[in-house]
Amino acid sequence: MGMHYNLLNKKDMDQMDALKESYGGMEYITNRIEKMREYKKRKEVAEEKGFLEMLEQAEEYSRDFIKVEDFIENENIRFTKEGIATAQVSGWQGAPVTLRAMKRIAEDKQTLVPTEFISVMALTEDYVLNGELITTLAMAENIMGASKFCSANLVGTPLSNEVFARLEKVTGEKFETWEPEAGMRALVLKNQGTSFGNLGGVEVANNNHLVYLDGITRASVNTGGNFFLNPSWSTIVAACYYSRDIKNLSFKISMLLSTQNAIQFRMLLNIMKEYLREDGTTPIYEINIGNGVTPEIFIQCNRELQESGIPGVSLAAHLRINPDLGIKDFNWTKNAHKVLDSGTDITIKYESDGTSRPLDTMEAYFLPKEERLKNAEQIGDVIYYKSVRCSNDAKEIMRLGHKARFAKISYRRK
Numbered sequence: 259m260g261m262h263y264n265l266l267n268k269k270d271m272d273q274m275d276a277l278k279e280s281y282g283g284m285e286y287i288t289n290r291i292e293k294m295r296e297y298k299k300r301k302e303v304a305e306e307k308g309f310l311e312m313l314e315q316a317e318e319y320s321r322d323f324i325k326v327e328d329f330i331e332n333e334n335i336r337f338t339k340e341g342i343a344t345a346q347v348s349g350w351q352g353a354p355v356t357l358r359a360m361k362r363i364a365e366d367k368q369t370l371v372p373t374e375f376i377s378v379m380a381l382t383e384d385y386v387l388n389g390e391l392i393t394t395l396a397m398a399e400n401i402m403g404a405s406k407f408c409s410a411n412l413v414g415t416p417l418s419n420e421v422f423a424r425l426e427k428v429t430g431e432k433f434e435t436w437e438p439e440a441g442m443r444a445l446v447l448k449n450q451g452t453s454f455g456n457l458g459g460v461e462v463a464n465n466n467h468l469v470y471l472d473g474i475t476r477a478s479v480n481t482g483g484n485f486f487l488n489p490s491w492s493t494i495v496a497a498c499y500y501s502r503d504i505k506n507l508s509f510k511i512s513m514l515l516s517t518q519n520a521i522q523f524r525m526l527l528n529i530m531k532e533y534l535r536e537d538g539t540t541p542i543y544e545i546n547i548g549n550g551v552t553p554e555i556f557i558q559c560n561r562e563l564q565e566s567g568i569p570g571v572s573l574a575a576h577l578r579i580n581p582d583l584g585i586k587d588f589n590w591t592k593n594a595h596k597v598l599d600s601g602t603d604i605t606i607k608y609e610s611d612g613t614s615r616p617l618d619t620m621e622a623y624f625l626p627k628e629e630r631l632k633n634a635e636q637i638g639d640v641i642y643y644k645s646v647r648c649s650n651d652a653k654e655i656m657r658l659g660h661k662a663r664f665a666k667i668s669y670r671r672k
Contacts, residue, residue, distance in 0.1 A: 265495045265532060273429040273468060274500050280428045281475050284503040291506050294482030297400035300392050307389025312357055316397045319357075319364035323402075325670050326370060326662075329653060339659040341598035344605040345652050346574060347644045348376035350407070351623065351630060351637055352385070353393040358638020360397065363645060370649040371665040374406045374544075374605065376487070376510070378623040380415040381473050385627075392481040403666025406543070408510045410487040411473035413466050416444040425472050431465050445469060462490040471500050478507060485543065487512055494526070494542070498533035501541035508543040510574075518548035523559045527566050539570050544605065546574045549584050553596040560602045574605035578612040578647060582620045587612075591651060598660050606655075611647040615640060 281287055293299060304313050329335070350356050363369045375398045385391050391409070398404045416438045426432060435443040447461045462470060470493045474486045488494050488509045501507045517523055523545070530540040547556050560573055575597070579588045589612060597604045610618050617633060618640045625633065652662040 261528070261532060265529065266499055270465075270496075271499065273431060273465070274471065274496060276428050276430075277425070277468060277471055277475070278500060278504075280424075281479060287475065287479060288504050288506055290479045291482050291484050291504075294392070294478075294480065295399070295484070296482075297396060300396040300400060300482065304389055304393045304396060307393075309353060309389045309393040312353055312393060313396055313401075316357055316360055316401050319360040320401050320667050322364040322367070323371060323667050324367055324369070326664055326668050327670050329370070330656070333657065335656050337656075337659060337661050339599070340601035342603045342661045342663065343594070343598060343652055343655045344374060344572065344574075344603070344663040345370070345372035345648050346374035346376065346605050346607040347372040347641065347648050348378070348607060348609050349623065349637070349641050349644065350375045350377045350394065350398060351379055351625075351641075352377075352634075353390045353397065354631060354634035355638045355641060356394050356397045358635050359641040359645065360402070362639060362642035366642075366646070368649070369642075369646050370652065370668045371402050371404075372608075372645060372648050373404055373663050373665045374408070374607075375404050376408045376410075376607070378410045378412075378487070380624070381409060381411045381477050382415055382627075383418060383421065383476075386477050386480055391477065391483065395481055395483055401667070405663075405665070406485045406510075407483065408485045408487050409474075409477060409483050410489075411470055411477070413462055413469050413473075413489065414445055414447045415473070416442045417473075419443055421472070421476075425468060429465075429468050431468055433466070433469065434464070462492050467493045467496040471496055474507075484508060485510065488542075491525075491529075495529055495533070498529060498541050502533055502535050504541075505535070508541050510544040510546070511542060512546050517545055517559075518550050520555055520558055520562065523547070523562065527562065527568070530568055530571075531566065534568070538568070540568055542571055544572045544574055546576070546607065549576055549579060549588065549590070551575070553593040553600075556593075556597050556604070557600050557602050560597075572603065572605050574607045576609055577606050577651060578608050578610045578644075580610040580618050580620060581614050583609055594651075595655070595658070598655065598658075606648065606651060608644045608648045611640075611643040613643070615643065618643075 398407045422443045434446045449461050477483045497509050577590045
C-alpha cells in the first residue's frame, strides 16, 4: 500500500522542476558537477582566485601521510569478521582549516585520513564563489581522496537581493525576509531568531525548501560539491524528488533531524521509497542514527534497511560529540563494537575527539569569516585531534578483525 496522501502536490513539483530548469536542467547540472570535480579544473579556479599556493602546500603535505597497508603488516592484522567501519570526521571549516589539519597529519606519521568529511560552513555566495569552497573540495576529494565531502546549506544564510529575486521569479514563490545589510536578504527564522537558527538550519517553514535546493544547486554547479547535509523532513522529500534524475547529487541525513528510533527510521524509508530513481537507488547516501539509540536499535535499523531493498545507503553513528551537542563525556565506542560484532557495517563519526578542547564546539561552526580565518590554526588543530581519535579507534577495530575504510591517500598507490 502506498501513501495515504501525496507528500508533494503539483505546485511543489512544478516549482522544483522550474528551479532545476533555471540552472540548465538535469543533464546540464549532472555534467557540470562532473566537470567541476576534475582536479585540473578545480586547480585552475583555485589559481584564478588566489588559492594555488594553499593547494600546492596541501599536495606537499599529502606525500608524508602514512599508509594502511604498513599498519596491517606491522601489526600482522587479519580480517576475520564481517562488519566494516567507515571513518568520518566533522568540522572541515574551509581551506585554511583543512590545510592546517593536513600539516599536523603529515607531521605526526601516525594518523590515517578518514574517507568521509563533514563541513558545517554556511554556503554564502562569498564562500561558494570566491574559490575557498572549491579549494577545500580539491584538498579533501582530489588530493586526499575522500570518498565524500558533505557541505551544509543553512537556510538562514544571508544572500544577495539578486539571488532571492531570481528564485522568486523562477518559482513564483514569495519569501519572508529581512535585510541583515544593504543589498542582502535572509529568511526570517522565528523559532530561534538567529541568522542560522535551530542548530544549523532546520527551520524550513512554509516553502523554504526552495531556498535550500537553490543553495545546493548553486554550490554544485560552481564547485562540483555533490553531497549535502539535509536539515529537515521537508527538504528530504524535496531533495529526493529534485535529485531523482541528477545521479551524482546525494544527501546525508543528520541526527539533528531526529532519526532517534526505528519508527522515525521507517518514516525516512517511506520517503525514500516514494521518490526512488529509475534504477531503484535513492539520492539519500547516508543516515545518521541519533545519539540516544542503543546498538540493538542501530542493528535493527540496518536490518530494516536491507529488507527495504533500497541499495547503497549507509548508517552512521557519532562515537564522540562536542560538549554543546549532547551529554557530557558521550562515548559510543563500545556500542560501535557491538554493532560491528553483529556483522553490521557502521560509519563511525567524530564531532569531537572527546576532550572538550577550545573551539571543539558547535559554536565554532558558525564563527564569522574573519574570526574563522583568524582562528584557522586552532580550528585546524581541533580537526587534527578528531582525526587522531578516529584513526586510533579505527586501528583498534582492525585489530579486532574488522575492515575499516579510509581516504585514498591512506593507501599505497597501485
